[in-house]
Amino acid sequence: HDRCGNRRNLAAALGSLGALETELGNLERAKASFDRALEVTKEVPDRRAFGLLRLQLGTWHERAGDRASAHRSYKDALVLLRPIENQALVAVSLAHLARTETRPEAARERIAEAEAISDHPSTRALVAIVSAQIELTRDPNPARALLASPAPKTPMLRRAIDQLRDAQAGGLPARALVVGDGWFKLPEG
Numbered sequence: 001h002d003r004c005g006n007r008r009n010l011a012a013a014l015g016s017l018g019a020l021e022t023e024l025g026n027l028e029r030a031k032a033s034f035d036r037a038l039e040v041t042k043e044v045p046d047r048r049a050f051g052l053l054r055l056q057l058g059t060w061h062e063r064a065g066d067r068a069s070a071h072r073s074y075k076d077a078l079v080l081l082r083p084i085e086n087q088a089l090v091a092v093s094l095a096h097l098a099r100t101e102t103r104p105e106a107a108r109e110r111i112a113e114a115e116a117i118s119d120h121p122s123t124r125a126l127v128a129i130v131s132a133q134i135e136l137t138r139d140p141n142p143a144r145a146l147l148a149s150p151a152p153k154t155p156m157l158r159r160a161i162d163q164l165r166d167a168q169a170g171g172l173p174a175r176a177l178v179v180g181d182g183w184f185k186l187p188e189g
Helices: 007-024 028-043 047-063 067-084 085-098 105-117 121-133 143-148 155-170
Strands: 178-180 183-185
Touching: 007 028, 028 047, 028 085, 028 155, 047 085, 047 178, 067 085, 085 105, 085 121, 105 121, 121 143, 143 155
Parallel strands: none
Antiparallel strands: 178 183
């Protein structure tokens, strides 16, 4: 795409590469791909491409531990994606934004809106997982049910389930060995 001058597809490929590197935990390489994708998107007036990139960047910021920047990226993605009328992308943006809200009421409002427009099975599953994570302290039953169900097929849903496990473990990574006073919890167990 770079050699033939297809800037739109180059930006999408770089964003996908950044998302993959983020998924693999290679945050420095992911950031380099995202930075290049952001430069390329300046040359391409495509709201959808830029909105998806902001959504992917939000995930990178979350993985890097910067919740405030993740929240801003998700908010930017929502502003860019709403006008293109792709309800699945808007619902995904709302779910991610809900997870980074500082006020529980605002998070519930985002989830309610996402539930109202979710029509794709994967999108509905993501919204349900994020909702269970947000409501974990008030009602742990939805989280238990989701964690007992078969593993999701998509990376986005597997990551959301991992975040739900982390929240259930009090914010500790699901893959951590947790040692308490006279007890321990094995990773994933």
